[in-house]
Amino acid sequence: MNDIQLQKDTTFIDHLQESLDKENRYSPWDLFNMAYEAETTMMAPSFNGLRALDYLPHVNFLPHQVTCAEQVVEEMNGRAILADEVGLGKTIEAGLILKEYMIRGLVKKALILVPASLVNQWEKELNSKFYIPAIAHRRNYAWEQCDILISSIDTAKRSPHREQILEIDYDFILIDEAHKLKNHKTKNYEFVRSLTKKYCLLLTATPVQNRLVEIFNLVSILKPGHLGNYESFLEQYGKDRNQIKQDAYLKQLVQKVMIRNTRDSTDLSNAKRHIETIWIDFTDAELDFYQKLDSVLFAASFTKLTLLREICSSREACYLSLKKMADSENASEVFLQLAEKIEQLPHHAKAKKVVELIQQNPGEKVIIFTEYRATQLYLQWYLQQSNITSVPFRGGFKRGKKDWMRQLFRDHAQVLIATEAGGEGINLQFCNYMINYDLPWNPMRLEQRIGRIHRYGQEKDVHIYNFAVRGTVEEHIMTLLYEKINLFETVIGHLDTILADLNITDLEDEIKSIFSESTSTGEAKIKLDNLTSIIQYKHDDAVSEEQQYGN
Known part of the structure; x- marks a missing residue:
């Protein structure tokens, strides 16, 4: 057999020396790593159906929950905002997604950050329903020793926990009540953004509460740059929340990372x-x-x-x-x-x-x-x-x-x-x-x-x-705010959007102001009547808009 001649490629040496001589912020290798990381977040492994369903025959999953899990693992590469309305089973969807990745050997290390009052509830749900060996963090637990750990975000962000957590490469991060991360200047947001993560789920029933930039901040945790940079997004969309419905391209971008099921769309009767x-x-x-x-x-x-x-x-x-x-x-x-x-x-x-x-x-x-x-x-x-x-x-x-x-x-x-x-x-x-x-x-x-x-x-x-x-203030609220516009049944789904359009941060504070600034009960009733009429008009307009642009 003839000897194989190997030719050493030394062309990189000159390029390396040139890079070392310059004071660039990023070396070519750094740029390669950044590009590689960005590409891996976009590449989804091949999935065909959910294996986890065969391992969980005792759980009666609803169709929208299965569809959600399939969409997250097959199309979104495990980085998504689960924004179902309250009570539709976001926890179930998240548990099914985590179980799927664990069965496929793609997740070993997971961190689940939830409100302190829900830590035990999450632990019980994941263990009893999904057979996921999740452990609620205790004072004497070391973060690196537990594979599936549940903690409050307030505990995790404090020293010395923060430093230990940021040293760990997590396969899976889950944040419940993620709307609390809407402000990118908070310590909670900075902490979550700094976590090393392959897959990430953000759970919230209200992904946008006041300004459209809130959805930008959440999406940036999942896929930095997906909606552009902060300044350009703020300039284009920051003051108009309705742009997400009227701008087809923006709506398409958001739908690539967010799933929202409503009671009407799921037909849960x-x-x-x-x-x-x-x-x-x-x-x-x-x-x-x-x-x-x-x-x-x-x-x-x-x-x-x-x-x-x-x-x-x-x-x-x-x-x-x-x-x-x-x-x-x-x-x-x-x-x-x-x-x-x-x-x-x-x-x-x-x-x-x-x-x-x-x-x-x-x-x-x-x-x-x-x-x-x-x-x-x-x-x-x-x-x-x-x-x-x-x-x-x-x-x-x-x-x-x-x-x-x-x-x-x-x-x-x-x-x-x-x-x-x-x-x-x-x-x-x-x-x-x-x-x-x-x-x-x-x-x-x-x-x-x-x-x-x-x-x-x-x-x-x-x-x-x-x-x-x-004959009391309660009667005014009941008849004008709830019964007049049938708020128990029809408007609740659009109310957060309507209030933002009216520059009302909190409806309760607005009503208090009406009573406080009125010289008589009659004047307060007139102002409340005007407010409810505007809400009703905005609601009808929102329904018409949905019929034109879709949900």
């Missing part, structure tokens, strides 16, 4: 919503107190509005505020008189109606939402007087106590009484009755509440009871 307004009449004593409170001249109109809302909830909530005012320096005599008078009021008319509703549905699990902790404590005591078992649930509880309260509710108590902060992220598919004891002034918060029980896994129709006291 198994569990229907039954929404009923429960009108409450104050007793003569309660109405007299409300009117006296309304007639008092306060230094700040916001103070009066707060007290009026509190007395519509419970005497306890209002009493605590009045007592603080009465105990303060230079307190007006009127506060002392009101605090004394409120002690003489009978049990709240709303509380009596709650007991009546629960007794009409024996054996049914019921969740009650209130805005005030004082009302929460009062209701728990009042229900006990009628032998109705209940447990509290609020934002101040630590992770373990929240899990314990949820378990007590599921296995023992008939009622769970939750404050707004406490209800965030809790899934209660085993409960199908909800009482909105205090109606939120932002319908998006109401939708979040309902999503706790009307979600994937709910097998029964859900019954929603919204309480409102006649």
Whole structure:
């Protein structure tokens, strides 16, 4: 056999020496690495169907969840924003995608960052439903020792955790409640952007809340440069949120990295919503107190509005505020008189109606939402007087106590009484009755509440009871904001877009301003009526736009 002659290529030496002599920011090798990394994010391995489905026969996946997982692994190379509406199973979709990559040997090291209150819930879901050996991070755990780790983003971003995590090459990163990363100047955003990751999922029901640049920031975590650079995007789209519908090219780019399923598009009709307004009449004593409170001249109109809302909830909530005012320096005599008078009021008319509703549905699990902790404590005591078992649930509880309260509710108590902060992220598919004891002034918060029980896994129709006291500020909100434009049923899906178009950051703050700046109840009603008319007009316009440009 003839010897093979090898010719050494030394042409690169001159080029290397030339590069070393120059003070370029990037060497050719650096540029090659950057180009290679960019190319690998665009190249998807060949997939044909989901193998994971054969390993999870016990899970009844919905068609839109399977389609979503297939689209992410086959077309998006595992980098996507899952933006389904609340309750459609984003967690299920994410778990299926992670399982698929693990089965194919493409993911070994994964980091799942979620709100602190949801860490245990994610751990249980991934282990019990997907047989994924995920572990919730504990103080004595080393980040590099656990393959599938779940943590709160607040823990992960702090030293010394941050430095350890940034040293690890992760195959898979998942961020729940990713809308909290909408601002690229925050530490959370910088931390997530710095993570080394092959695949990445961002979960949020509201990918755009105020400005279109928020979607740019989320997409830049997944695929830097996919929507161009920040300055040019801001100049072209930053001030007009509707551009995402009107600009066909931008819409196409976003659809390459985002999947959004709605209730209408998925046709989930198994569990229907039954929404009923429960009108409450104050007793003569309660109405007299409300009117006296309304007639008092306060230094700040916001103070009066707060007290009026509190007395519509419970005497306890209002009493605590009045007592603080009465105990303060230079307190007006009127506060002392009101605090004394409120002690003489009978049990709240709303509380009596709650007991009546629960007794009409024996054996049914019921969740009650209130805005005030004082009302929460009062209701728990009042229900006990009628032998109705209940447990509290609020934002101040630590992770373990929240899990314990949820378990007590599921296995023992008939009622769970939750404050707004406490209800965030809790899934209660085993409960199908909800009482909105205090109606939120932002319908998006109401939708979040309902999503706790009307979600994937709910097998029964859900019954929603919204309480409102006649002749009070609650009546104005109910009739003008909710019933006039049928906000319970039709507008909720477009509301965030509508508010952004009107330069309204928070609807609740806008309503407070209307009441605060009005000289009379009549003036406030007129302004509210105008606001709801504009919302209705914008909603009709949005529906027409969707028919023209698609969802």
